[in-house]
């Protein structure tokens with residue numbers, strides 16, 4: 427693995443060694459069930475779970491009794507959306523979301539649509555940005571839930587979450603935000619964002635896979651959909667994933683300490699990569715907002731060639747990047763995010779996403795700036811589409 431340059435941190439991140447170290451005892455010596463609180467072994471596990479809850483709450487400026495552990499971002503989104511919709515169904519049946527949400531949100535909305543709820547999918551502009559006036563106009567007296575992501579996982583655009591929170595709070599509408607891409611990368615403060623629930627995932631910020639959390643503001647409602655033991659105050663049944671939760675807690679603690687320094691280091695590297703690519707490769711389009719975007723995200727469309735071929739050739743050069751979104755890259759449909767931003771199918775197919783993380787160095791960026799233009803040139807030389815666009819062949 428030593429030589430691999432990993433630039434796909436929006437898909438997942440390696441667990442920080444300090445996270446793994448914190449988790450290890452909870453697989454073996456400290457194996458007690460946190461629900462077995464009458465003896466010390468169980469009580470110690472419970473203490474570890476509660477300490478992790480404090481760490482997650484501190485990262486989000488939330489109270490620890492507003493944090494519920496789940497199996498990850500997907501479960502937290504499902505629970506917040508489906509749970510709050512059913513908890514509020516007597517008030518109305520209308521939900522507002524956007525066209526560029528993660529599938530965990532979009533599919534939860536589709537699920538509700540099949541069960542009598544009505545969903546408005548707000549459009550975005552060419553930068554992937556939601557218009558606040560569209561949010562205001564979409565609200566009716568039947569609206570019970572607004573769910574808009576904090577940062578888009580493909581193009582990195584940051585949505586006006588605090589402003590949307592202002593609008594929903596005034597009208598008493600539950601506001602959920604998918605913060606899976608922002609927690610641990612940029613400051614996320616539930617008081618500032620004025621959200622009623624949010625979703626986080628440990629593996630997106632140097633924690634383990636298969637564990638996450640939902641923040642649910644005190645007073646906000648979401649029906650539990652796991653039936654079983656009374657874990658998580660009866661809201662999320664199932665024996666706690668103690669090692670995973672401890673890992674999430676450690677990742678949250680590290681993020682709180684190191685996030686500002688990490689993003690300050692990555693931002694100039696990302697900018698160097700952006701400028702270098704735009705300088706060295708002709709006919710490239712930068713996707714996403716030029717400034718209001720995640721500090722570690724770069725997304726470009728390369729005309730005339732396919733993102734899939736670029737990723738495969740980059741892999742042969744030991745660089746991991748992605749095209750479209752990782753979850754749907756086994757389908758050949760172009761990204762719903764890029765299409766919603768108004769890109770042609772051709773440009774959407776030619777998208778490449780680089781997402782930087784803690785382990786990246788300036789050498790990595792230099793390597794990519796050396797190999798990426800060569801890969802593009804090689805593929806374009808074989809592309810009849812690109813030749814045609816260049817006017818080198820006639821149709």
Ligand SMILES: *Cc1c(COP(=O)(O)O)cnc(C)c1O
Pocket residue numbers: 436437497498499500501503528530575578579604606607626627628629630636637638
């Ligand atoms: C990764 C991701 C998810 C899903 O989180 P998992 O923990 O992998 O289930 C949800 N939303 C966004 C924006 C993501 O990037």
